[in-house]
Amino acid sequence: MSETSVAAAFERSAPHVERLSIKRGPFDPPTVEKISDVTATLWERKGKRIRPHLVYWFGEMAGISPERLDLYAWAAEAIHTATLLHDDVIDEADKRRGGPSANQIYDNTLPILSGDYLISDVIQQIATKGHPEILLLLCETLKKLCSGEFLQYELKFKIPSSGERYYEVTELKTSSLFRWCGLVGPILARNNSRGAIETYMHSFGLLFQLSDDLLDVIGTKTKHRWNDLREGKLNLVTWRMVQADEQLRNETAKAFERKEIPDSLIRTFEKHPKLPWTIHQTHDELKTLAVQADLVMEAFPHSGTKQALQDLAHLLIDRCS
DSSP: OOHHHHHHHHHHHHHHHHTOOSOSSOOSSGGGTHHHHHHHHHHTSOOOOHHHHHHHHHHHHTTOOHHHHHHHHHHHHHHHHHHHHHHHHHTTOOEETTEEOHHHHHOSHHHHHHHHHHHHHHHHHHHHHSOHHHHHHHHHHHHHHHHHHHHHHHHTTOOOSOTHHHHHHHIIIIIHHHHHHHHHHHHHHTOSOHHHHHHHHHHHHHHHHHHHHHHHHHOOSSSOTTHHHHTTOOOHHHHHHHHHOHHHHHHHHHHHHHTOOOHHHHHHHHHOTHHHHHHHHHHHHHHHHHHHHHHHHTTSOOOHHHHHHHHHHHHHHHTTO
């Protein structure tokens, strides 16, 4: 496993991703140009942009030119931006990508409307210029994204009896858009790799989200610890902790009932003897998911992009080490 293949893949697709603009045409009517300002609060603070990169990578493997993929790569990032605008309002977030969230700058109304506009623009652009099957799949994906957000909202300040709810939310909120990104190229190429890509994206989406849950617990240089818990949300890592200790579960349930998360509860989680065990258990699950993703990619012909996709799964684990 090497970072070299992943870096090379990013380098190949970076010029295409970098030139993607939040606007693919004039806003209609021009008097709502404010939408551009609101969406730019996220678009110009560039994250990893893994979703448009995935569009180009799987498109490259399918033999599709980058020019034919530009519309869909833009759509992937635009949809992701819209969901972040909505998420920050729902979560009452004040930070995003190292700066104030759009709802902190503009209030709640403008980010919600701007996110709605972006999604509408994506649908119109693909309906006008894109492939009808890709549009249909996108509409299905948007429904899944909304369903996942709804289920996550229902879990706030609650301790579910089963961890399956977290896997369901991840499949809807994370894996579904990854899957769409991976299927654009094969649909355009009319090849038969759809099943393998869906399987890969199922494992990759779980790997991506579970590694993010783990980072929420162990922290990074740029990410504070226990943000989910402070917002009244158990992720899969903290849920496993409360399932393993009845006293911790009762203490968490009382805080959730009051809808207030005291610092004392955070400290209890931080110092809990089950925390190292849960981290180790999560690492083991990440390794299993990476191996599953790796095996699926074996069905594809050898290429630098194939190697990058195999290595990327393992690098997600490395960032949690």
